[in-house]
Amino acid sequence: MKTGIKPILWSLLALAMALFIVVPGLNVLALLFSLVPYTLLYTQVERKSFAVHVIVIMVVGCIIIDPFVFLSTSLLALIPSIYMGHLYKKGTPSITIVPKMTGIMLVLLMLQLLIIENVAGISLLSDLRKTLIELMNNAAADALLPIAWSNEVAESFVKIFLDMIPFIFLLMAFGIVVCSHYVARKLATMEGVVIPPFPAAKDWRLPRSILFIYLLVYIMQMMVDPLDTSFLTVALANLVPALSFLFSIQAVGFFYYLAHNRNWPKIIPVLIAIPILIIPLFSIIGILDAAFPLRKYFSKQT
Incomplete structure (x- = not known):
């Protein structure tokens, strides 16, 4: 296992990517590749060393930005990364890794939504609903929509969209896993970790x-x-x-x-x-x- 500079670099990258989540323009890239640093860190150090790295990352991150924001974003990357790193160490084929990791990411995304709604008291779905209705009503007022418009029609469209939130999260989870696995597998292979490709x-x-x-x-x-x-x-x-x-x-x-x-x-x-x-x-x-x-x-x- 590596004990040199590379684990420190992966820790710094994990910290940076969690911070980038709150930066417009960088947050999408940070999210798509969020599993890379923790996964590679897990494959390169012993579990005790990994725990020390994680604790330091969490402490430093909570000092820099709001602890709730940092911990919620970091845990969304940390938990699946540990499992993906475990699969890497076992040499699990990519065709098994991606479906399993997508399922885990989907569950975590849904849980994070529930935590934000019930713990932080931020109603994301309610805010999204109001924003969508306002956008559609404005478009209708500007005659940009080809159908007869009313508040009832707007409510119907918004309901159908919100009902599909799990599918949207599924696409998000799939995108995160595929992008992160593609990069992490390439880098892990360079370090001698064998993961059969798709x-x-x-x-x-x-x-x-x-x-x-x-x-x-x-x-x-x-x-x-x-x-x-x-x-x-x-x-x-x-x-x-x-x-x-x-x-x-x-x-x-x-x-x-x-x-x-x-x-x-x-x-x-x-x-x-x-x-x-x-x-x-x-x-x-x-x-x-x-x-x-x-x-x-x-x-x-x-």
């Missing part, structure tokens, strides 16, 4: 059972009132886009497969992947790829 993008395929689950959930969503407040309605409102996102990832794999099979330049599937992951409609390509042997039909015969 399968090549051209081999990304979902089990066909996911297709049937998606169809069932989609049909159920069509049968419920989107303005209903029941748990089932909220669950379906999050399950459908979550499953659609999985098929978007399969669609990316489909184009990587074509690029490999037809010897396209490497930049082409990367450029194609950007709109696929941003625009939900393109998930239909992944659905078709799961339902039918598209790769066989579109591939160059050898």
